[in-house]
Amino acid sequence: MTNRHDQPVDQARREPSLHAPTAPLRRSMRLSVAPMLDWTDRHCRYFLRLISRHTRLYTEMVTTGALIHGDRARFLRYDEAEHPVVLQLGGSDPGELAACTRMSADWGYDEVNLNLGCPSDRVQSGRFGACLMAEPALVGDCIAAMKAAAAIPVTAKLRIGIDDRDSYEELVAFVSNLVEAGCDALIVHARKAWLKGLSPRENREIPPLRYDWVYRLKGEFPDVPIALNGGVASLDQAVDILTRVDGLMIGRAAYQDPWLLAEADRLIFGDPHPVPTPHQVLEALIPYVERQLADGVPLKSITRHLLGLFQGRPGARAWRRHLSEEAHRPGAGANVLLAAAARVR
Known part of the structure; x- marks a missing residue:
């Protein structure tokens, strides 16, 4: 952490x-x-x-x-x-x-x-x-x-x-x-x-x-x-x-x-570390989301920045729709992100 x-x-x-x-x-x-x-x-x-x-x-x-x-x-x-x-x-x-x-x-x-x-x-x-x-x-x-x-x-x-x-x-x-x-x-x-x-x-x-x-x-x-x-x-x-x-x-x-x-780290900075997948990025984000929720930050304050994560991939529209519809609801938690990601292949 x-x-x-x-x-x-x-x-x-x-x-x-x-x-x-x-x-x-x-x-x-x-x-x-x-x-x-x-x-x-x-x-x-x-x-x-x-x-x-x-x-x-x-x-x-x-x-x-x-x-x-x-x-x-x-x-x-x-x-x-x-x-x-x-x-x-x-x-x-x-x-x-x-x-x-x-x-x-x-x-x-x-x-x-x-x-x-x-x-x-x-x-x-x-x-x-x-x-x-x-x-x-x-x-x-x-x-x-x-x-x-x-x-x-x-x-x-x-x-x-x-x-x-x-x-x-x-x-x-x-x-x-x-x-x-x-x-x-x-x-x-x-x-x-x-x-x-x-x-x-x-x-x-x-x-x-x-x-x-x-x-x-x-x-x-x-x-x-x-x-x-x-x-x-x-x-x-x-x-x-x-x-x-x-x-x-x-x-x-x-x-x-x-x-x-x-690809910026490889192409611009010469760092050859493996590029994560969008799903791996989302998985790494979950602990941060949970900490922020515990501090009283509403989920929508974070998810509004994530709408483009799966841009151009099958299921991207379903991802955006689920976040837009569910993240603002009272008590919305990290499970909203996981459910939205499940809509993306």
Whole structure:
């Protein structure tokens, strides 16, 4: 049974060197699952870790205000099995971001990431996310404060531009500012964002992908680990992209079809361990489910992340239907998962 992080960990055990080399970070970021609001919670991350041992997992974006003024444990607790796991922060006050970076180190996170890419109106109203790409000096102050606060990697997830501030030259200038402030690595969503006129979903689909810009950016900053995000839906595509950049981040494709990650350890990280079957993953998940149920977590909070486990296999529809109909019922237990799995050949 793994340990659960319901409180900060022992820093004598977890804190890395102040001058840790970028090589381990560069390797561990070769493949990651994007931070996705309402999706990549701790139950989702535990499930995905059973499929891939090495893929880097990100939390949902957590605002600095939620950590400083809210229920800190609710947002920060996770299971030891989730490592490597990254806390993504939303905020624009250097002092608050520094305080939250210290929290993330105290709780044992492997990295803290600053959100500079979300274009939603709610995020903009809080003065964080993609709108911060219009304030490079402030972003530099934020990164510098985070770097000074704790000895874990500080990274940023950004767009290639916003609105009419979308030239390649502006992107290079913005990234230069991040690097000078001490940013350890970049995850670049290869689309610009429109802050007005498009919904968050449209901002993931309508602005054209510019992988060539991310590849050029890697050429401009050869010593900075750079990962590409946006539009990737297969490991074959990922392997090709990784010949040009250091890492790749996959979002909704990995959530909707989590078995996409099953060959990642072999193809991306060179780990030849046998790939489990979906039924074996489910069997390994049962003890976790039972622990969470004992702690008062409703079954539906976990099963909502499992609907795609048998994607494309005979019986997948029956699996999804059984979970959808039974997991929300009062007293629903792990037997619901076993009964649903029995419908899949």
